[in-house]
Amino acid sequence: xxxxxxxxxxxxxxxxxxxxxxxxxxxxxxxxxxxxxxxxxxxxxxxxxxxxxxxxxxxxxxxxxxxxxxxxxxxxxxxxxxxxxxxxxxxxx
Numbered sequence: 001x002x003x004x005x006x007x008x009x010x011x012x013x014x015x016x017x018x019x020x021x022x023x024x025x026x027x028x029x030x031x032x033x034x035x036x037x038x039x040x041x042x043x044x045x046x047x048x049x050x051x052x053x054x055x056x057x058x059x060x061x062x063x064x065x066x067x068x069x070x071x072x073x074x075x076x077x078x079x080x081x082x083x084x085x086x087x088x089x090x091x092x093x
Contacts, residue, residue: 073092
């Protein structure tokens with residue numbers, strides 16, 4: 001009987017993509033946020049599917065981001081409140 005087994009919470013598609021992605025860009029959709037996203041995609045031109053763009057304010061707050069645009073690489077915040085160049089992003093990879 002499966003009455004007493006723990007139920008697993010369903011994983012949302014955005015959370016699954018962010019968990020498997022190496023680079024996550026957090027932003028509200030402003031000009032600087034989109035510029036950071038473009039720079040991240042340019043830095044990973046060979047594999048652009050590694051970049052995930054999160055615009056949900058609750059998800060941004062849950063990640064501990066206080067200033068946007070922000071970017072994490074493998075869960076470590078590498079930029080917050082600034083747009084960094086594709087060359088700087090490539091160095092951090």
